[in-house]
Amino acid sequence: MAEVLSQSEIDALLSALSSGELKPDELPKEEEKQKVKVYDFRSPQKFSKEHIRTLELIHDNYARIISSYLTAQVRSNVKVKIVSVEQITYEEFIHSVPNPTILTIFKMPPLSGSILFETNPQFVFQIIDVLLGGSGTGKYKMREFTDIDKNIIRHINKGLIGNLKLAWEDVLEVQTEIEGIETNPALNQTMAPTEPVALITFSVDMNKSSTYINICIPYLSIEKVLDKLVVQYWFQENNEEVLHESREKLKNRLNVVKVEVTAVLGKTNITIDDFLKLSAGDVITLDNKSSSPVKLLVEDKPYYYGKPGIIGKNLGIEILDIIDKDVENYE
Numbered sequence: 001m002a003e004v005l006s007q008s009e010i011d012a013l014l015s016a017l018s019s020g021e022l023k024p025d026e027l028p029k030e031e032e033k034q035k036v037k038v039y040d041f042r043s044p045q046k047f048s049k050e051h052i053r054t055l056e057l058i059h060d061n062y063a064r065i066i067s068s069y070l071t072a073q074v075r076s077n078v079k080v081k082i083v084s085v086e087q088i089t090y091e092e093f094i095h096s097v098p099n100p101t102i103l104t105i106f107k108m109p110p111l112s113g114s115i116l117f118e119t120n121p122q123f124v125f126q127i128i129d130v131l132l133g134g135s136g137t138g139k140y141k142m143r144e145f146t147d148i149d150k151n152i153i154r155h156i157n158k159g160l161i162g163n164l165k166l167a168w169e170d171v172l173e174v175q176t177e178i179e180g181i182e183t184n185p186a187l188n189q190t191m192a193p194t195e196p197v198a199l200i201t202f203s204v205d206m207n208k209s210s211t212y213i214n215i216c217i218p219y220l221s222i223e224k225v226l227d228k229l230v231v232q233y234w235f236q237e238n239n240e241e242v243l244h245e246s247r248e249k250l251k252n253r254l255n256v257v258k259v260e261v262t263a264v265l266g267k268t269n270i271t272i273d274d275f276l277k278l279s280a281g282d283v284i285t286l287d288n289k290s291s292s293p294v295k296l297l298v299e300d301k302p303y304y305y306g307k308p309g310i311i312g313k314n315l316g317i318e319i320l321d322i323i324d325k326d327v328e329n330y331e
Contacts, residue, residue: 022109033156047087047198047219051226054171059200059215062167066160073156074130079205083212088247091193099225100144105190108164112224114190116216117161123204123211131156145183147314154181160213171228191218198222201307214228226306233251262297263306263317293320 047055063080070078082139088096091174093116096149102124104117111263126142128149145153161176168174191197200215266286294302298315306317 046197048049052087052198055198055200055217056082058203059085059165062164063202065163067161069163070206073159074127074136074206076130076136076207080213081203083201083203085198086201086319087196088199089193090191090195090197090216090218093197093199094185094188094193097214098142098184099185100142100212101185102145102150102153102157103182103185103188104154104161105179105182105188105226106161107179108168108221109177110172110225111174111217111221113218113221114249115221116188116190116214116220117157118185118214118216119157120213122209123213124149126206126209126211127156128152130207134263137209149182150181154178157181159318172225180211191220195219244247259299262300263308264295265308292315295323325329 051199058081063082067078067080070080087316098121098127101121102119104119105114106117107113108115121142122140124145127134130136131137131152133178158178161178164176165174196219198217198219201216202213202215204211204213266288268286270284292299293307294317295302296306298304303324304319304323305321306319308315308317310316
C-alpha cells in the first residue's frame with residue numbers, strides 16, 4: 001500500500017508544482033512489479049488448455065455412454081459424470097489410487113503405448129455384489145481380489161473400455177484391446193514416474209452411493225495426434241462446403257454401381273404336369289390385374305410400385321410410389 005502523505009507534505013508539493021520547481025513528469029511513481037509465473041521443470045505442462053478442453057468434451061460424451069451401459073448391466077439407474085481432467089505425473093497418479101485396486105491396462109490404436117483404466121475397489125465390489133444377486137447397498141471391507149472378482153470385473157471393464165470407440169469417433173477412429181489387469185498399482189511399470197499424463201476422473205452414482213473411476217492417458221500416447229485434439233480441427237469437417245464435396249464424391253462413386261432391377265407382373269401356381277405341357281402361344285392367368293400396379297425389385301428386394309408400358313420401341317416401367325417396408329413389416 002502506498003505511503004500516506006501528511007497535510008504539510010501535500011502543501012509543500014502543491015507549492016513546488018505552482019512555482020515550477022517540480023514538474024508533473026518528475027513526480028515519484030510507484031515501482032512497477034513484474035509478474036512472475038512459477039514453472040516446475042520437474043513436471044512440465046505438455047498438455048495445453050485446448051487439449052485438456054477437448055479431452056473433457058470427448059469424455060463428457062463417454063460418461064453419458066457408459067451411464068447407459070452400466071444401467072443395462074446392473075438393471076439399476078447409474079449416473080456417470082466427469083469430475084475433472086488434469087495433467088499430473090504418472091507417479092502422482094499411482095500414489096493417488098488405493099492398493100489393492102483394479103488397474104486395467106489396454107491399448108487404443110492409433111494411439112501408441114498403454115493406457116490405464118482404474119476402477120475404485122468400492123465400485124468393483126458394488127458391481128460384483130449386484131451381478132451376483134445382491135442389492136449393492138452394503139459396506140465393503142478392503143480385501144484382496146479373488147480370481148472370480150477379476151474375471152467378472154474384466155468382463156465389465158471390457159465393455160466400458162470398448163465404448164471409448166463411440167466417444168472418440170468424432171475425433172479419431174480407435175480400436176481397443178485389453179492387455180492385462182493389475183491389482184497393485186506400484187507393480188505396474190508401464191512408464192517412467194515423471195511421465196506427464198492426462199488424468200480423467202469420473203464419479204459413479206449408484207444405489208445412493210458414489211464411487212470413482214479414472215482413465216490415465218500418457219502424453220506419449222497422444223503426442224502424434226495432438227493436432228486433432230483442437231476444437232477447431234474437431235468441428236472443421238462440419239463445414240458446409242466440405243460436407244457438400246463429400247456428398248458429391250459419394251454420389252459419383254455410387255453412380256457407377258450396377259444393380260439388377262426386375263418387374264414382377266404377377267404370380268400363379270400350376271402343376272408340374274401343366275408346366276411340362278406348356279408351349280408357345282399358351283396363356284397363363286396371373287394373380288394381378290392388367291390395370292393394377294406391379295412391384296419393382298432391386299436386387300430381389302421390393303422397393304417401388306410401377307406401371308408397365310412402352311417407351312418408344314422398348315418396354316418400360318413407370319414408377320408410381322415407394323414401398324414403405326417399415327409400415328408393411330409393422331402391419
